[in-house]
Amino acid sequence: MQTALRTSLPEAELASRANFAPHARVVREERQGERQAQIGGLPLSIRGLRKSFGENEVLRGIDLHIPAGQFVAIVGKSGCGKSTLLRLIAGLEKIDAGSISFGQETQPEDIRVMFQEPRLLPWARVLSNVEVGLGRDRASNDVHARAEKALTEVGLTDKRDQWPSVLSGGQKQRVALARALVSRPRVLAFDEPLGALDALTRISMQRLLERVWRDQGFTAILVTHDVAEAVALADRVLVIDEGRIAHDVTVNATRPRERGSAELASLEGSILSNLLSAEDRT
Ligand SMILES: Nc1ncnc2c1ncn2[C@@H]1O[C@H](COP(=O)(O)OP(=O)(O)OP(=O)(O)O)[C@@H](O)[C@H]1O
Numbered sequence: 001m002q003t004a005l006r007t008s009l010p011e012a013e014l015a016s017r018a019n020f021a022p023h024a025r026v027v028r029e030e031r032q033g034e035r036q037a038q039i040g041g042l043p044l045s046i047r048g049l050r051k052s053f054g055e056n057e058v059l060r061g062i063d064l065h066i067p068a069g070q071f072v073a074i075v076g077k078s079g080c081g082k083s084t085l086l087r088l089i090a091g092l093e094k095i096d097a098g099s100i101s102f103g104q105e106t107q108p109e110d111i112r113v114m115f116q117e118p119r120l121l122p123w124a125r126v127l128s129n130v131e132v133g134l135g136r137d138r139a140s141n142d143v144h145a146r147a148e149k150a151l152t153e154v155g156l157t158d159k160r161d162q163w164p165s166v167l168s169g170g171q172k173q174r175v176a177l178a179r180a181l182v183s184r185p186r187v188l189a190f191d192e193p194l195g196a197l198d199a200l201t202r203i204s205m206q207r208l209l210e211r212v213w214r215d216q217g218f219t220a221i222l223v224t225h226d227v228a229e230a231v232a233l234a235d236r237v238l239v240i241d242e243g244r245i246a247h248d249v250t251v252n253a254t255r256p257r258e259r260g261s262a263e264l265a266s267l268e269g270s271i272l273s274n275l276l277s278a279e280d281r282t
Pocket residue numbers: 001002003006053056058076077078079080081082083084085225
């Protein structure tokens with residue numbers, strides 16, 4: 001389970017930070033035109049990454065290169081450090097040792113996170129909730145148009161004037177996705193975003209995630225407990241065990257993928273047996 005933002009920040013700040021990476025350096029000048037021209041994923045290089053909480057050594061040396069635009073899933077037994085790794089990548093947690101780099105200077109809008117809980121502002125209508133994701137670009141003239149476009153991308157234009165409280169769980173997550181997408185991030189980190197949804201809604205959200213990833217080309221990093229979801233969506237599945245990447249599995253299946261195909265089922269089976277053998281050692 002993700003453990004984000006264990007702070008007493010006001011709710012608006014929480015919702016805003018849910019989509020921002022504090023370690024990303026803020027470049028003050030408006031570079032919207034430049035951003036539009038450079039949309040696409042950023043590569044990610046992690047070297048010797050370590051993180052402990054007190055005596056609990058959670059990550060013990062992660063080395064990883066993710067090419068720009070790749071879709072990577074992270075799986076592993078409960079408590080192995082999946083969310084910690086994601087939070088370090090997103091700059092929501094401090095690194096103890098090692099480095100994470102994106103190949104260039106980043107802006108806060110470049111790296112966004114979507115969590116299991118939608119974290120919508122209850123007092124703001126759907127469109128305003130999406131606008132929160134624009135961060136400092138909220139002062140620009142085309143705020144409404146950009147938020148509406150993001151809502152269209154997730155198929156929710158008809159809900160723009162609704163309050164979050166009247167939405168279903170799946171609709172709330174789609175608003176959260178629109179809020180994450182509205183700034184056209186170059187890295188999008190998902191921490192169990194579909195974990196609380198029913199099976200059918202989950203599958204339709206998986207299709208939506210895959211579609212927006214293909215349309216926008218951001219680098220996607222998905223933490224999930226669901227190995228079937230990992231092999232259905234990702235180009236590559238990383239298994240974390242004992243603080244390191246124990247397996248790095250390439251998923252070559254062509255897209256769109258046929259869920260339940262023999263190829264995916266066989267990959268899922270072998271990843272699950274890796275996970276179970278890790279579980280047996282504890
Ligand atoms: N802020 C924190 N303070 C102290 N310990 C933490 C903190 N965040 C995570 N931990 C500990 O770090 C370990 C890894 O937690 P993390 O949430 O990354 O695991 P996970 O693999 O995502 O787990 P799950 O699959 O159950 O969600 C756990 O032992 C957890 O208790």
